[in-house]
Amino acid sequence: MLPGNETSGVGARLLGLGTRKLVLASASPRRAALLRELGLVFDVRPAAVEETLDAGETPEAAAERLAAAKVRAAARAGEEALVVGADTLVAVDGLILGKPRDPAEAARMLTSLSGRTHRVVTGVAVRSGREGREVSGREITRVTFRSLHPAEIDLLARSGESLDKAGGYGIQGLAALAVTRIEGDYSNVVGLPLGLLRRLILEATEA
Secondary structure (H helix, E strand, O other): OOHHHEOOHHHHHHHOOOOOEEEEOOOOHHHHHHHHHOOOOOEEOOOOOOOOOOOOOOHHHHHHHHHHHHHHHHOOOOOOOEEEEEEEEEEEOOEEEOOOOOHHHHHHHHHHHOOOEEEEEEEEEEEEOOOOEEEEEEEEEEEEEOOOOHHHHHHHHOOOOOOOOHHHOOOOOHHHHHEEEEEOOHHHHHOOOHHHHHHHHHHHHOO
């Protein structure tokens, strides 16, 4: 780990971080893994935010609002760090799917996705303490599942991979065997769209 937990290396430069301290306002191991794959060093500071939807709220608006709420909850007064928050939702036929509470709910979610195309929506927010600026945006990726046999749905729901993932599945896990098509940013389906993150970091830190 680098002194002061500062980011460095090619990944940090490509993201526009330089040597700024980075804070991830999320407990998601998948988001952390994406950042580590870029060679980044960062603090993990999960934000306690009630992930409920407002009446009539679209998944796009909800994901962006919740990401911003996480960033604000994790930010510390007087800190110059870049704080990054994200929230991912799955939408199919007017239904918004968050994280299932138990395997039975995961199975219902997977049944609704079977043989269908759904949207994965991730809201991302970036707060720069140095510039005193907060920006946010959203990314949408379309994912198609093949038709799943009920026994496959049961196996996926009970695998242990479903409970902390929007829509009850993780693209980088067993559910990859159900996917037939991805239209858009793969990293968005994992939970942190890196192209959008770069654009927001540059916007938050511009002079």
